[in-house]
Amino acid sequence: MKKLIIWVVMQFLYRGMKVLYHDDPRMKEELDGWKQDKFLTLQVMHGPSITIKYTYQKGLQKVKNVKPDICITFKSIQTALLVFTGMMSVKSAYLEHRFSLRGDVFESMRFVRCVDLVETYLFPRFMTKRILNHQEKKYKPTLLIYIKALFA
Amino acid sequence: MYFEFVNKTKVCAGKNALTQLEYECQQYHMKHPLILTDQVLYQLKYVDILTKHLSLEYSLYTDIPVDSSIHTIEDIKDFYIKENCDGLIALGGGSVLDTAKGVYLMLSQECESIEDILGFEDLKLGKDVPFFAIPTTSGTGSEATCVAVVSHPEKQVKLEIISQHIQSHVAFLDPVLTQNLPLKTTASTGIDALTHAIEAYTCSQKNPISDAYAILAIQTISQNILKVIDNPKDENIRLNLALASYEAGCAFSNSMVGIVHAIGHALGAVCHIAHGDAMSMLLIPCMRYNLEVNKDLYGDVLLYLGQKELYSQTPKEQLGQKAIDYIASLLQTLHEKTNLPVSLGSVENLSEHINEVAEKALNDGALIVNNKYANKQDIINILEGHYGY
Numbered sequence: 001m002k003k004l005i006i007w008v009v010m011q012f013l014y015r016g017m018k019v020l021y022h023d024d025p026r027m028k029e030e031l032d033g034w035k036q037d038k039f040l041t042l043q044v045m046h047g048p049s050i051t052i053k054y055t056y057q058k059g060l061q062k063v064k065n066v067k068p069d070i071c072i073t074f075k076s077i078q079t080a081l082l083v084f085t086g087m088m089s090v091k092s093a094y095l096e097h098r099f100s101l102r103g104d105v106f107e108s109m110r111f112v113r114c115v116d117l118v119e120t121y122l123f124p125r126f127m128t129k130r131i132l133n134h135q136e137k138k139y140k141p142t143l144l145i146y147i148k149a150l151f152a
Numbered sequence: 153m154y155f156e157f158v159n160k161t162k163v164c165a166g167k168n169a170l171t172q173l174e175y176e177c178q179q180y181h182m183k184h185p186l187i188l189t190d191q192v193l194y195q196l197k198y199v200d201i202l203t204k205h206l207s208l209e210y211s212l213y214t215d216i217p218v219d220s221s222i223h224t225i226e227d228i229k230d231f232y233i234k235e236n237c238d239g240l241i242a243l244g245g246g247s248v249l250d251t252a253k254g255v256y257l258m259l260s261q262e263c264e265s266i267e268d269i270l271g272f273e274d275l276k277l278g279k280d281v282p283f284f285a286i287p288t289t290s291g292t293g294s295e296a297t298c299v300a301v302v303s304h305p306e307k308q309v310k311l312e313i314i315s316q317h318i319q320s321h322v323a324f325l326d327p328v329l330t331q332n333l334p335l336k337t338t339a340s341t342g343i344d345a346l347t348h349a350i351e352a353y354t355c356s357q358k359n360p361i362s363d364a365y366a367i368l369a370i371q372t373i374s375q376n377i378l379k380v381i382d383n384p385k386d387e388n389i390r391l392n393l394a395l396a397s398y399e400a401g402c403a404f405s406n407s408m409v410g411i412v413h414a415i416g417h418a419l420g421a422v423c424h425i426a427h428g429d430a431m432s433m434l435l436i437p438c439m440r441y442n443l444e445v446n447k448d449l450y451g452d453v454l455l456y457l458g459q460k461e462l463y464s465q466t467p468k469e470q471l472g473q474k475a476i477d478y479i480a481s482l483l484q485t486l487h488e489k490t491n492l493p494v495s496l497g498s499v500e501n502l503s504e505h506i507n508e509v510a511e512k513a514l515n516d517g518a519l520i521v522n523n524k525y526a527n528k529q530d531i532i533n534i535l536e537g538h539y540g541y
């Protein structure tokens with residue numbers, strides 16, 4: 001069950017990011033800052049994983065069986081669940097050494113900020129108030145992003 | 153609360169620490185070590201201070217540049233294999249020690265390119281390669297930290313490896329190695345160590361054990377940094393500063409640093425400001441920026457700086473501000489006595505590069521753990537002198 005929840009939220013976050021790339025200039029600016037294509041993997045030890053391809057100035061798509069440039073691995077299913085259900089921020093997970101990262105640490109900071117941004121839209125405000133230490137402005141209504149993330 | 157703390161390095165500290173070198177080599181089955189250092193230290197005959205205590209055969213690599221790169225590391229790794237070495241002894245400042253960590257990891261992880269092992273907390277225990285660190289400055293604390301930073305000249309970026317498997321097996325802190333450091337370098341590396349300790353004590357990854365190391369370091373630096381300027385050859389003072397640097401390294405390796413380092417790294421990369429100098433210029437403006445959230449913690453710092461009387465006479469809500477004022481006056485004294493640059497105003501062409509520096513600082517991992525959130529504009533404000541120059 002935990003694995004299933006994590007898998008579902010992973011897909012949802014990915015779709016949210018994909019939508020925001022076109023609907024929120026900050027997401028586009030962050031990702032385009034890499035200035036080149038990137039493969040990103042988000043995975044949980046003994047749990048689900050997702051690999052996303054970012055194509056420079058085009059956007060995001062899901063891919064399989066590639067060696068990622070940046071790979072974030074949550075060290076346990078329990079803490080991954082806390083993060084993916086908005087009970088723990090990415091920042092707290094980092095502070096508590098709950099995940100490891102392979103790849104360029106500086107470049108991965110963009111990805112962390114993107115996750116923060118997508119959480120601003122997709123997680124309810126009472127949650128983001130707790131897990132984000134600042135509130136980002138929303139460029140589009142949350143409902144619209146929700147609908148696009150679910151059905152687009 | 154949940155935290156992690158790692159420190160596996162054996163420390164040989166004090167007068168004649170280097171006389172233990174041969175024994176430690178034997179302990180780690182080192183029969184033909186590779187000694188790593190830079191040209192300056194080689195010319196100043198620092199290698200002789202070390203080899204005086206070695207009867208073993210050894211190989212020597214003396215060409216580590218100030219801003220070491222992945223190419224230097226890969227070069228040394230090939231040299232190590234060619235010379236059939238069985239251990240590493242790094243003698244130098246931050247650049248030499250970080251380079252040595254890179255070489256050590258490449259050898260122990262048996263990888264072809266350093267880019268294969270970038271990241272944090274991702275590496276598994278590798279092949280055993282004995283690795284000794286002998287710092288010749290009292291600042292970076294690199295002999296104690298789990299991090300190595302190296303530059304990639306073609307991509308013009310810094311690459312970072314953070315791993316519990318990166319620490320040296322033995323660190324030698326011998327005052328003979330820092331007695332002849334120029335006063336300005338002494339001041340600037342000392343302030344770097346003080347910054348490590350203050351940021352470690354006040355960032356969001358702090359924990360009870362890193363606090364203990366940070367407090368000890370703040371106390372030791374404040375008691376010795378002015379004394380050393382008047383008595384640069386004093387072995388006890390030099391040893392205390394070496395210990396403080398090591399302690400501050402242990403602290404921030406387990407708690408991270410903060411905004412001073414985030415901007416300092418960027419200032420180093422873009423404007424080529426020496427790391428310790430950048431710390432000396434940024435510490436006060438960044439503490440002022442952080443004051444509203446770090447008030448109480450900075451208040452504690454005033455006590456650790458040895459200002460008991462001032463502490464007891466100051467109302468609680470002003471303690472943090474007083475700590476900042478005290479450090480500002482300490483920096484001013486060091487500036488007058490050693491010419492330590494303490495003003496961002498002294499960075500040539502800063503205004504032209506402000507955007508680039510802010511952009512780089514924003515991508516520095518140290519910013520995540522700063523207690524107060526900072527965006528690009530906040531960083532620009534600090535650099536533009538909104539919090540003092």
Ligand SMILES: [Zn+2]
Nearest residue numbers: 292344348427
């Ligand atoms: Zn530093």
